[in-house]
Structure formats: C-alpha cells, structure tokens
Amino acid sequence: MPRKNSRSATEVDKQVGRNVRRYRKDMHMTLNELADQLGVSQQQVQKYETGDSRISASMVLAITEVLNIGIEDLFIGTSNQKTPKKNPLETARRECQMWIDRASSKETLRQMARVLKAMSQQE
Structure with missing residues (x-):
C-alpha cells in the first residue's frame, strides 16, 4: 500500500x-x-x-x-x-473492568465488589 x-x-x-x-x-x-x-x-x-x-x-x-x-x-x-460479531456480554465485562481499574481506593473496590455480588445473586 x-x-x-x-x-x-x-x-x-x-x-x-x-x-x-x-x-x-x-x-x-x-x-x-x-x-x-x-x-x-x-x-x-x-x-x-x-x-x-x-x-x-x-x-x-x-x-x-x-x-x-x-x-x-x-x-x-x-x-x-x-x-467479529459483537458479544454484548463481553462488551459489558470490559466496561465493568474499566470502572474497576479506575477505582483509586481499597474501600471503593470493596463497595464495588459488594454491589456486584448483590447483583449477581439476583440473577
């Protein structure tokens, strides 16, 4: 080219x-x-x-x-x-990981983990 x-x-x-x-x-x-x-x-x-x-x-x-x-x-x-075909679940996982990576404190990460755990038990 x-x-x-x-x-x-x-x-x-x-x-x-x-x-x-x-x-x-x-x-x-x-x-x-x-x-x-x-x-x-x-x-x-x-x-x-x-x-x-x-x-x-x-x-x-x-x-x-x-x-x-x-x-x-x-x-x-x-x-x-x-x-590739878009995989909405994989896209959502990447977005969650991005927000986790942006967390700047241990306490924020703990709160995020609690929210994720509570939401995963609702499925």
Missing part, C-alpha cells in the same frame, strides 16, 4: 482509528475521558479516530490498556482481519 510520504495516514491507520472509536463508544466513554486516560488532548484522540494522525506503537499499547482490549482488536477490518 503506497503512501505519499512516511507521515501520511494509510487505510490501515484509518481503520485502526475507526476501531478505537468503536471500542471507546462500546465502553460508553467520551473523547475527553479517553484523552484524559491517555494523557493527550481530546483533539488528538479525535485525530486518531478519524485517521488524520497516525498512532504510535506506545499509544497503541496505551489505548489497548485503557479500553481493556487486545492489540489485535485494533486491527480488525484491515487486510484479512475479519470483524
């Missing part, structure tokens, strides 16, 4: 950006929330998602950690990577 220059975004870059956006929205996360977690501006995240800016390897790793996904998930839809 030829590029105009080494800094020009490719179709792969654009697809990776679309995947970042899809996973961010699956997690009910705003551009600003993702930007804060990554330590970049909201505008920069928007540029990643639209493919206007290429994402560095270290940023790919940071994005996958924040969104709790595998690196390969960002490349779905590129080359021979097929788009």
Whole structure:
C-alpha cells in the first residue's frame, strides 16, 4: 500500500482509528475521558479516530490498556482481519473492568465488589 510520504495516514491507520472509536463508544466513554486516560488532548484522540494522525506503537499499547482490549482488536477490518460479531456480554465485562481499574481506593473496590455480588445473586 503506497503512501505519499512516511507521515501520511494509510487505510490501515484509518481503520485502526475507526476501531478505537468503536471500542471507546462500546465502553460508553467520551473523547475527553479517553484523552484524559491517555494523557493527550481530546483533539488528538479525535485525530486518531478519524485517521488524520497516525498512532504510535506506545499509544497503541496505551489505548489497548485503557479500553481493556487486545492489540489485535485494533486491527480488525484491515487486510484479512475479519470483524467479529459483537458479544454484548463481553462488551459489558470490559466496561465493568474499566470502572474497576479506575477505582483509586481499597474501600471503593470493596463497595464495588459488594454491589456486584448483590447483583449477581439476583440473577
């Protein structure tokens, strides 16, 4: 896939950006929330998602950690990577994990565990 220059975004870059956006929205996360977690501006995240800016390897790793996904998930839809069927249960699990990872105190985690335990007994 030829590029105009080494800094020009490719179709792969654009697809990776679309995947970042899809996973961010699956997690009910705003551009600003993702930007804060990554330590970049909201505008920069928007540029990643639209493919206007290429994402560095270290940023790919940071994005996958924040969104709790595998690196390969960002490349779905590129080359021979097929788009998997959305699994709502797995999406919900990732979202729960994201909130757990954001907890900053032991007491908050204990409260979250109590809520989750109570809810799981209701099923």
